[in-house]
Amino acid sequence: MEQNTVTTNGCPDLSVQLGPLRLKNPVMSASGTFGYGEEYAGFFDLRRLGAVVVKGISLLPRAGNPAPRIVETPGGMMNAIGLENVGVERFVRLKLPFLRESGVPVIANIFGNTVEEYGELASRLDGEPGMSALEINVSCPNVKKGGMVFGTDPAMTAAVVRAVRAATTLPLVTKLTPNVTSISEVARAAEGAGSDMISCINTLAAMAVDVFSRRPRLANLIGGLSGPAVKPVALRCVYEVSRAVKCPVIGIGGIASPTDALEFLLVGASAVQVGTANFINPAVMVEILEGIERFARVEGLAELQSFIGSLDTSCLFPFSEDACSFIQSEIS
Amino acid sequence: MEKIIEEARIVSRQLVRGQIFRLRLHAPNISGAARPGQFVMLRVCEGIDPLLRRPFSFSRVDAAEGDFEILYRVVGRGTLLLSRLLPGASLSLVGPLGNGFELPLTSSSPLAFLAGGIGLAPLLELIARVISERGQKGAGELRLFYGARTAEELLPEDLLCLPGLRIDFATDDGTFGYKGRITHMFEEAVAEGFGPSEIYSCGPLAMQYNVAKWALANKTMAQLSLESLIAWGLGACLGCALPAATPEDPGAERFVHVCEDGPIFSAGSIKWNKILSQQTVVPTFPFN
Numbered sequence: 001m002e003q004n005t006v007t008t009n010g011c012p013d014l015s016v017q018l019g020p021l022r023l024k025n026p027v028m029s030a031s032g033t034f035g036y037g038e039e040y041a042g043f044f045d046l047r048r049l050g051a052v053v054v055k056g057i058s059l060l061p062r063a064g065n066p067a068p069r070i071v072e073t074p075g076g077m078m079n080a081i082g083l084e085n086v087g088v089e090r091f092v093r094l095k096l097p098f099l100r101e102s103g104v105p106v107i108a109n110i111f112g113n114t115v116e117e118y119g120e121l122a123s124r125l126d127g128e129p130g131m132s133a134l135e136i137n138v139s140c141p142n143v144k145k146g147g148m149v150f151g152t153d154p155a156m157t158a159a160v161v162r163a164v165r166a167a168t169t170l171p172l173v174t175k176l177t178p179n180v181t182s183i184s185e186v187a188r189a190a191e192g193a194g195s196d197m198i199s200c201i202n203t204l205a206a207m208a209v210d211v212f213s214r215r216p217r218l219a220n221l222i223g224g225l226s227g228p229a230v231k232p233v234a235l236r237c238v239y240e241v242s243r244a245v246k247c248p249v250i251g252i253g254g255i256a257s258p259t260d261a262l263e264f265l266l267v268g269a270s271a272v273q274v275g276t277a278n279f280i281n282p283a284v285m286v287e288i289l290e291g292i293e294r295f296a297r298v299e300g301l302a303e304l305q306s307f308i309g310s311l312d313t314s315c316l317f318p319f320s321e322d323a324c325s326f327i328q329s330e331i332s
Numbered sequence: 333m334e335k336i337i338e339e340a341r342i343v344s345r346q347l348v349r350g351q352i353f354r355l356r357l358h359a360p361n362i363s364g365a366a367r368p369g370q371f372v373m374l375r376v377c378e379g380i381d382p383l384l385r386r387p388f389s390f391s392r393v394d395a396a397e398g399d400f401e402i403l404y405r406v407v408g409r410g411t412l413l414l415s416r417l418l419p420g421a422s423l424s425l426v427g428p429l430g431n432g433f434e435l436p437l438t439s440s441s442p443l444a445f446l447a448g449g450i451g452l453a454p455l456l457e458l459i460a461r462v463i464s465e466r467g468q469k470g471a472g473e474l475r476l477f478y479g480a481r482t483a484e485e486l487l488p489e490d491l492l493c494l495p496g497l498r499i500d501f502a503t504d505d506g507t508f509g510y511k512g513r514i515t516h517m518f519e520e521a522v523a524e525g526f527g528p529s530e531i532y533s534c535g536p537l538a539m540q541y542n543v544a545k546w547a548l549a550n551k552t553m554a555q556l557s558l559e560s561l562i563a564w565g566l567g568a569c570l571g572c573a574l575p576a577a578t579p580e581d582p583g584a585e586r587f588v589h590v591c592e593d594g595p596i597f598s599a600g601s602i603k604w605n606k607i608l609s610q611q612t613v614v615p616t617f618p619f620n
Contacts, residue, residue, distance in 0.1 A: 035568035042335045055570075063585040068610050070563050070571030075380045077563060081570045084587065210610075219608050228380045256380075279564035280375065280385060282337065282426065 030275030076227030100130030139177030242268025258291020360398030372427030448535020
């Protein structure tokens with residue numbers, strides 16, 4: 001650890017390398033919790049973020065699921081929005097210019113009903129100025145076609161990634177679902193098909209019901225669980241995936257504080273996305289960023305990159321044999 | 333419209349009646365910007381359960397003092413924790429949010445205000461604002477039709493005391509005032525010659541539906557303050573959706589969002605027949 005101490009009083013270098021994409025810091029918004037950026041611009045300067053990941057975009061506008069769409073659960077919330085969005089044309093025309101002018105790197109989350117639709121979306125966004133990367137959503141639990149249907153099958157995931165890869169030269173992120181037996185297997189399939197990064201996790205498929213009305217709380221019956229409640233699951237997934245693939249991993253799931261974010265970096269994530277916490281504190285990402293910087297100073301890290309994946313899993317026995325025999329002799 | 337994050341101080345907390353509390357908060361920035369019908373998202377505790385902020389409408393705004401008030405009924409964990417906070421404690425707010433009521437178009441025409449239960453809250457500030465804009469003498473005929481399930485859930489009259497306002501009470505069980513629905517009471521008043529040019533309404537969804545139905549049938553402008561579970565309050569989560577009517581294309585599937593497009597909606601803007609029964613589920617907290 002000593003090799004990276006801060007030698008001057010300067011700021012620690014928080015920039016991270018995500019395959020072909022370099023970000024000035026590892027904190028970005030998670031898709032679906034940050035709108036198209038504009039919704040939060042009144043609270044802080046978006047340029048402080050590493051990147052903004054926008055609400056999932058489809059070829060045509062989608063109305064989304066019937067209400068109720070959200071329900072709060074202990075330490076978390078469930079949603080079944082159903083990917084309501086303005087569609088790619090209106091995104092490019094009405095939403096992207098604001099983000100482009102704000103100067104923050106933009107990652108567009110894309111979603112299709114078929115493999116071909118993913119490819120079409122990618123080629124539509126390919127030439128757009130202001131786009132930094134695409135995040136392929138193969139993990140939404142709240143839609144009947146596409147989404148998690150692709151993401152739970154390594155071969156289907158690979159087919160989607162290949163279609164997108166063929167349609168664009170933009171850096172690609174594949175966002176994975178935790179609702180699988182082996183997330184590592186799906187991650188390897190995505191990497192093999194040309195994904196430059198993996199992001200995980202999307203929400204956990206979940207359910208909430210009311211015993212008095214005997215009805216499900218969400219109109220969609222099931223929804224995706226997010227928030228602090230899912231963080232341990234997310235951390236395990238990120239740990240496994242970052243060991244299964246060579247490409248960088250973006251950690252997502254219940255991050256609400258600087259420590260949460262650092263935990264993900266420690267187990268191997270090169271960057272993080274903050275989701276549900278944006279709803280509770282609109283300036284939370286800036287606070288996380290400042291916390292990470294503080295941590296880097298306190299720990300004497302000249303660059304954050306050296307902290308990534310530095311989890312120490314070796315077994316230490318503080319009471320070594322010598323010490324034990326010493327105690328033994330004391331007793332006898 | 334600029335959105336404000338503000339740490340508010342609790343000025344006073346009063347148990348008004350039954351499970352209904354009145355909370356006065358000192359938050360000069362939000363109080364200065366608040367309009368009737370708008371709301372604030374309030375964080376009731378620092379922990380993660382409950383995780384999300386809670387929406388409350390302004391029941392009174394005192395911009396000069398930098399204070400505002402909310403009225404709430406304890407229905408769940410969030411409101412229970414809120415009811416335990418003492419004066420002097422601080423609370424994190426985001427607001428003012430939502431569109432707010434449009435004030436009446438004319439300066440003296442009769443107005444009807446329909447309040448069901450705690451739905452009275454946003455109407456109090458609205459009525460006060462209408463009276464102060466019109467001036468006490470020329471306020472015109474202002475009538476509040478105010479109902480609750482039972483007499484115990486009606487707010488005491490000193491809270492409702494607004495000059496020039498006539499109040500008719502109703503309870504579902506007949507323990508106070510008219511026995512039955514507020515909308516029925518209102519319809520009887522109309523039959524007796526009351527002719528409001530505009531209606532303002534807030535209450536349970538079933539009541540709002542009946543208000544909307546009457547307003548549409550009688551071609552009267554109605555502004556309804558609707559509610560929904562709201563996670564965030566600024567249009568980013570899209571959770572608080574209600575089915576929207578699209579007059580030019582009745583078959584279109586479209587949603588409005590209570591936090592961003594509302595919470596005030598005209599009677600005709602909601603596709604009432606597409607609202608699911610889950611949307612009207614009453615809180616089950618007393619059992620827990």
